[in-house]
């Protein structure tokens with residue numbers, strides 16, 4: 304049996320034996336496998352590899368010894384192999400996202416300050432790293448191009464939804480700026496290499512605060528100093544920060560405030576659609592998915 308190793312964690316058994324707990328994807332289902340007799344094997348080096356083994360089954364648990372497994376690269380499998388159909392890289396990189404932002408901004412009315420910011424080098428530099436980070440290391444878009452693809456999807460979803468009459472009269476530039484930055488802080492929360500372990504910025508500040516702060520700090524550099532706090536521009540900045548802070552939608556999902564206007568609600572739903580559809584697409588029939596809180600049924 305061949306598996307794409309999606310997760311691998313070092314563990315110690317009750318009898319004090321080291322083992323690795325693997326999640327293997329066959330292209331038709333996910334299986335949990337206990338890997339024993341692991342020697343000095345580094346579990347993080349196994350992630351993304353193909354494991355070839357015949358696991359033994361006992362009391363409903365699958366296990367294998369490290370020496371009985373062969374490991375090789377994904378590209379060694381033929382292109383029509385079911386494992387090659389698994390999403391392992393995002394479709395859109397940071398350049399694609401930049402191009403989408405330019406096309407999207409051109410379609411909507413907005414103040415000159417925001418139009419200039421969407422075309423600025425500062426914004427281009429801020430999204431340049433989105434190709435190197437996941438949108439969620441343990442959740443959705445957990446692969447290279449993950450943050451760029453998730454942001455691309457969310458922007459393109461909002462671009463379409465904003466044209467529905469339900470959103471008539473919104474200031475779309477607020478939603479667009481918030482979506483571009485809503486997960487910026489993930490590049491501080493995670494290491495820059497798979498398996499993207501958590502960095503201290505995650506427990507210290509978290510991406511929601513970091514993203515709102517980054518937008519504020521970057522944007523205010525581009526407007527004339529002395530712009531009054533009660534100006535329309537600064538009010539729009541407040542609204543962008545609000546939409547970033549509210550993007551998880553509920554207090555119990557980590558947002559300190561909930562969407563207080565249609566601009567923020569649009570950011571929340573576009574983010575949620577991108578994240579949840581990724582889960583439905585990548586979860587097998589009758590597999591439990593903790594992100595969407597459901598056992599997925601497809602047939």
Ligand SMILES: [Fe+2]
Nearest residue numbers: 485486510550
């Ligand atoms: Fe988020």
Ligand SMILES: [Fe+2]
Nearest residue numbers: 453485486574
């Ligand atoms: Fe997100």
